[in-house]
Amino acid sequence: MHNAVMDTREKEGQESADGLIVAVEHLVRHVRRSSLAGGLSHTAASALGRLHREGPQRLTDLARDEGVSQPNMTQLVNRMERDGLARRVADARDGRGVRVEVTDQGLAVVRQRRAERAEALGRLIDSLSEPERRAVETALPALARAVQDQARGA
Amino acid sequence: MHNAVMDTREKEGQESADGLIVAVEHLVRHVRRSSLAGGLSHTAASALGRLHREGPQRLTDLARDEGVSQPNMTQLVNRMERDGLARRVADARDGRGVRVEVTDQGLAVVRQRRAERAEALGRLIDSLSEPERRAVETALPALARAVQDQARGA
DNA sequence: TATTGTTATACTCTATAACTATA
DNA sequence: TATAGTTATAGAGTATAACAATA
Numbered sequence: 001m002h003n004a005v006m007d008t009r010e011k012e013g014q015e016s017a018d019g020l021i022v023a024v025e026h027l028v029r030h031v032r033r034s035s036l037a038g039g040l041s042h043t044a045a046s047a048l049g050r051l052h053r054e055g056p057q058r059l060t061d062l063a064r065d066e067g068v069s070q071p072n073m074t075q076l077v078n079r080m081e082r083d084g085l086a087r088r089v090a091d092a093r094d095g096r097g098v099r100v101e102v103t104d105q106g107l108a109v110v111r112q113r114r115a116e117r118a119e120a121l122g123r124l125i126d127s128l129s130e131p132e133r134r135a136v137e138t139a140l141p142a143l144a145r146a147v148q149d150q151a152r153g154a
Numbered sequence: 155m156h157n158a159v160m161d162t163r164e165k166e167g168q169e170s171a172d173g174l175i176v177a178v179e180h181l182v183r184h185v186r187r188s189s190l191a192g193g194l195s196h197t198a199a200s201a202l203g204r205l206h207r208e209g210p211q212r213l214t215d216l217a218r219d220e221g222v223s224q225p226n227m228t229q230l231v232n233r234m235e236r237d238g239l240a241r242r243v244a245d246a247r248d249g250r251g252v253r254v255e256v257t258d259q260g261l262a263v264v265r266q267r268r269a270e271r272a273e274a275l276g277r278l279i280d281s282l283s284e285p286e287r288r289a290v291e292t293a294l295p296a297l298a299r300a301v302q303d304q305a306r307g308a
Numbered sequence: 309t310a311t312t313g314t315t316a317t318a319c320t321c322t323a324t325a326a327c328t329a330t331a
Numbered sequence: 332t333a334t335a336g337t338t339a340t341a342g343a344g345t346a347t348a349a350c351a352a353t354a
Contacts, residue, residue: 016276016279016287016291017272017273017275017276017279018272018276019295020272020275020279020290020291020294020295021268021271021272021275022298023294023295023297023298024181024185024271024275024294024298025185025203025271026297026298026301026302027178027182027294027297027298027301028181028182028185028186029200029301030301030304030305031178031179031182032182033221041343041344042344043343043344043345044343046183049179058312059312059313060311060312060313067187068344068345068346069345069346069347070312070313070314071313071314071315071316071345071346071347071348072344072345072346073313074313074314074315075314075343075344075345076343076344079343079344091312094311094312094353094354095312095352095353095354096311096312096313096352096353096354097311097312097313097353098312098313114175117175117178117179118171118172118174118175119171121171121174121175121178122171122172123304124297124300124301124304125171125174125300127300127303127304128296128297128300129296131292132292132293132296134289135288135289135290135292135293135296136174136289136293136296136297137174138285138286138289138293139286139289139290139292139293139294140174140177140178140181140293141173141174141177142282142283142286142289142290143177143180143181143278143282143290144176144177144178144180144181146278146279146281146282147180147181147183147184147278148180149281150184150277150278150281151184195320195321196321197320197321197322198320212335213335213336214334214335214336222321222322222323223322223323223324224335224336224337225322225323225324225325225336225337225338225339226321226322226323227336228336228337228338229320229321229322229337230320230321232337233320233321245335248330248331248334248335249329249330249331249335250329250330250331250334250335250336251330251334251335251336252335252336309354310353310354311352311353311354312351312352312353312354313350313351313352313353314349314350314351314352315348315349315350315351316347316348316349316350317346317347317348317349318345318346318347319344319345319346320343320344320345320346321342321343321344321345322341322342322343322344323340323341323342323343324339324340324341325338325339325340326337326338326339326340327336327337327338327339328335328336328337328338329334329335329336329337330333330334330335330336331332331333331334331335
């Protein structure tokens with residue numbers, strides 16, 4: 001029995017993923033919908049969250065890390081600046097560059113949004129059985145780690 | 155120890171969610187990025203997937219179920235029709251309505267896209283330990299079920 | 309010459325308001 | 332009058348190409 005399992009080990013993830021991907025799609029949609037409150041778009045929230053976690057950053061670096069084009073990030077920063085969520089400051093060391101910072105207002109919105117998402121996930125988790133809850137607390141961090149490992153490898 | 159745990163049981167989901175939401179955000183982003191291939195937008199893929207699962211539907215029903223406005227769905231169906239992924243057919247029972255169907259080409263694209271997402275998730279799962287894998291196989295369906303229960307309640 | 313950022317342009321996706329046609 | 336759908340309009344988010352300014 002164990003040998004058979006080990007022999008097909010490489011295919012296992014693939015096979016179970018076929019069924020699991022539907023579950024992930026439902027979860028993805030739910031989380032995305034729960035976080036649109038606060039008037040903050042997904043894109044803006046993601047960029048602001050990064051600026052919050054990692055501090056002020058070059059526009060180019062922010063574009064690269066967020067996986068969007070440089071013109072896209074220029075426009076996103078324009079919108080965030082207009083909405084009082086972020087600001088541009090000149091880069092003292094490089095006359096070509098600008099550094100993007102979160103404003104206090106932007107910070108407050110980021111926190112509110114994260115709380116909303118956490119609350120939505122918390123409601124989900126509360127409705128689970130105790131073993132399922134433990135499984136979630138193992139599975140989610142493990143998957144997040146796998147995502148980061150894969151990002152590094154790729 | 156167990157008593158203390160049980161006493162704070164109601165708050166547990168909320169507290170762990172604060173940390174888990176970061177994991178979910180990483181997973182959400184990863185899954186979304188892995189599925190943009192095939193030239194199919196997230197919106198179109200979601201609508202096509204539903205039409206595939208549930209069969210031809212009224213445009214209004216599709217808009218409601220997908221959680222978008224009716225004009226939005228009109229335009230989305232326009233784009234999908236133009237791209238050969240779906241078609242409008244007159245509703246025999248109601249002269250006002252149209253039914254939206256997936257074309258064979260649309261079906262092929264939906265299948266390809268789902269396979270891509272499943273492969274991406276499969277790669278993630280393959281990099282986990284055996285206990286983590288089992289946790290994922292418990293956690294994801296449980297969360298998906300919780301999402302659906304919540305959608306019904308709300 | 310290479311890099312940083314912006315501007316120009318175009319397309320998808322989204323919403324609300326106004327409209328047409330049918331029930 | 333109410334419902335199904337489209338059209339009009341506007342704004343966010345995305346990309347590539349062309350450009351300006353600095354290194």
